Amino acid sequence: MTMERRTTASEPAPTAGQAPGGRVAPAVRLDGVRVRFHTKTRDVTALSEVGLDVAAGEFIAIVGPSGCGKSTLLKLVAGLLAPTAGEVRLNGERVRGPRHDIGYVFQRAALLEWRSARRNILLQAEMRGLPPAAARRRADELITMTGLDGFADAYPHELSGGMQQRVALCRALLHKPPVLLMDEPFGALDALTREQMNTELNRVRRETGPTVLLVTHSIPEACYLADRVVVMSPRPGTVTEIIEVGLPAERDYTETMERPEFREAAGRIRTLLGSVSAHH
Numbered sequence: 194m195t196m197e198r199r200t201t202a203s204e205p206a207p208t209a210g211q212a213p214g215g216r217v218a219p220a221v222r223l224d225g226v227r228v229r230f231h232t233k234t235r236d237v238t239a240l241s242e243v244g245l246d247v248a249a250g251e252f253i254a255i256v257g258p259s260g261c262g263k264s265t266l267l268k269l270v271a272g273l274l275a276p277t278a279g280e281v282r283l284n285g286e287r288v289r290g291p292r293h294d295i296g297y298v299f300q301r302a303a304l305l306e307w308r309s310a311r312r313n314i315l316l317q318a319e320m321r322g323l324p325p326a327a328a329r330r331r332a333d334e335l336i337t338m339t340g341l342d343g344f345a346d347a348y349p350h351e352l353s354g355g356m357q358q359r360v361a362l363c364r365a366l367l368h369k370p371p372v373l374l375m376d377e378p379f380g381a382l383d384a385l386t387r388e389q390m391n392t393e394l395n396r397v398r399r400e401t402g403p404t405v406l407l408v409t410h411s412i413p414e415a416c417y418l419a420d421r422v423v424v425m426s427p428r429p430g431t432v433t434e435i436i437e438v439g440l441p442a443e444r445d446y447t448e449t450m451e452r453p454e455f456r457e458a459a460g461r462i463r464t465l466l467g468s469v470s471a472h473h
């Protein structure tokens with residue numbers, strides 16, 4: 194998906210979200226990013242010269258060997274971490290601190306045990322001071338969208354792992370963030386539940402339309418969900434290659450696995466990651 198367009202004389206002056214020259218700014222931009230951690234015992238360069246442009250509404254999967262800086266990259270976009278060098282922009286605006294216009298889903302759902310599913314989702318609204326009635330309507334909408342109907346009043350210990358991750362996804366989407374960051378969200382689930390969650394995430398994404406950055410260790414998950422897959426090198430992590438998956442937006446899971454575009458993308462990623470591990 195390309196968001197580039199030319200400015201004509203009749204168009205209004207660029208506003209927020211537009212780069213100079215009238216081009217629509219990418220939803221997420223990393224430019225020359227480097228991250229170095231200093232600890233008592235050692236210095237680690239986690240990311241080096243990372244550049245990436247993500248268009249609004251695009252779904253990006255990030256794969257790479259353990260420790261190559263994938264989680265670090267998401268933290269930069271969320272503004273939870275500042276780069277040592279380079280810059281990170283959201284919608285054209287430099288990220289200078291924690292951002293409120295993002296949603297974050299982690300590997301563990303991290304739900305509050307003493308709150309029902311609905312009240313866990315509504316935590317997002319409480320923290321942001323959103324109007325309660327509208328937030329409740331939105332929560333119920335998301336509950337239906339993610340197939341949690343009938344479980345809204347259940348407590349986390351009464352929910353399966355997949356259901357807990359659905360609650361975490363609803364919580365991350367409650368405030369309609371333009372950017373959704375997901376860090377191995379289905380890593381702890383069994384294979385079948387994971388496939389089901391992939392199908393649901395594909396549908397939810399089509400219905401809600403956020404820009405998504407998903408970190409995953411699963412090549413099929415990356416190829417099934419993403420428009421483009423970013424393959425990273427071992428630490429210091431940098432972008433080795435970006436693969437366009439080239440599948441239609443609406444994807445049946447089983448049928449997608451058989452498609453030549455899927456096989457080609459998955460094969461290429463496997464080769465890239467394989468050659469990486471062979472040299473390390």
Ligand SMILES: Nc1ncnc2c1ncn2[C@@H]1O[C@H](COP(=O)(O)OP(=O)(O)OP(=O)(O)O)[C@@H](O)[C@H]1O
Nearest residue numbers: 230232237239258259260261262263264265266428
């Ligand atoms: N706060 C920190 N202080 C020091 N070092 C850190 C910190 N956070 C991350 N690192 C180091 O930076 C590197 C990248 O970590 P990161 O968690 O981003 O990798 P990752 O690709 O997400 O790994 P994995 O796939 O295993 O989850 C690692 O070597 C890690 O030890």
